[in-house]
Amino acid sequence: MLTVFLFYIANLLFCLAYMVRDMAWLRTITILAAISTLPYFYFQASPLYSAMGWQIAFIAINAFNLTVLILHRRPVKLNDQEKWLHSTTLRLLKPRKMLRLLKQAKTHEVAAGEPLVHQGQELNALLLLLSGKASVQMEGQARATLLPGDFVGEMSFISGKVASADVVAEEAACYLEWTAPTLERLYARDSEIKDALQGAIGMDMADKLAR
Template sequence: MNALVHVANVLFLVSYLVRDILWLRGLTIVAIATLIPYYLANDLWPPIIWNGVFVAINVYQMVRLLIERRPCHLDERQQQLYQRVFRTLQPREFLALAQLGTWRSVAPGEQLVAEGEVLDQLHVIEAGTLEVLVGERSVAELNAGSFVGEMSFLTGEPTSARVVANAGEPRAVEVLSWPREGLRAFLDGHPDTRAALQLILGTDMAAKLRAG
């Protein structure tokens, strides 16, 4: 029976080494199940009851994870944006995030963001090129996969430039836009998605600083 204790503790050790939370919970359940015969042989009912509770919690969380990781269908625009920007999210997490936003076509020469505006939306470019202007001077171009106005969106400060669709574009620029309050409420309920999005935004801002 003592061998079961050693086996269970090895399984606990392995579970702490894996990165995938699903594997961690699965190994924990197996480790607990390995201990049950030892507890029964020694008539240790309190550990049996408490470990039963731990198993139930882990099974519930595993079911939630499996539901979240089910394959999901992304349309063509969603798939392109996911592959370009959001691959650190699970596809189903990205789908929920994308469905919260609104697709918008910005015609060549049309303004998306005004200078000095406090943005109530966050934008990301799916296709096309936007031009960043200070006054009438072009200071940067934003291509597919770039976020627009993220600093103003995050800080609540007015924008320092205006953003327009490149007049030389043969077709409209496609962007996905999220409302500030709706996005914040969604992220408050999905902390893992919030952490991933913060990393994505940080990477985007760092790339812009290097390019500038």
């Protein structure tokens, strides 16, 4: 009978679903398998409505999660600044996760000569220069120049020690700021962001040393 044939097909599909690694395919095949069981349960001498109800519930749950998964896999649209950040400083982050990180940042603007960081300051935030230039100064002497895409005060932020130098804008500048509590909350929800951002900070330090 066709219903029995469909039931066997359903079980083969369930086996196939457990063999695939991609979650979207697993859920898609599971939905097809569950649908294939419905005729078999319905056309029994006494329809198995309870079994059909459970299969329909499984179909609904998998369909919902499949929809969420597909929405999360949609291509992410980035503006010019976001594309630049993703191709430079934040290249270790996936676009969607980078947008999640950027959403938590506060944007600040400073005029030429204004400080971003004071020597001796306890820096409980991570800064990222978006535009303009900044000078790292100790005892009034410029020791290094920070460019767009550079993190600012990352050593103090990571070590928990006070800033060892002033960072002063050489020209009008714009930068992003993530406070420590903000990043900790983000890390707790997504460890991948934490690993990628720490990797980005490490590469930024290496780039500065190379310069």
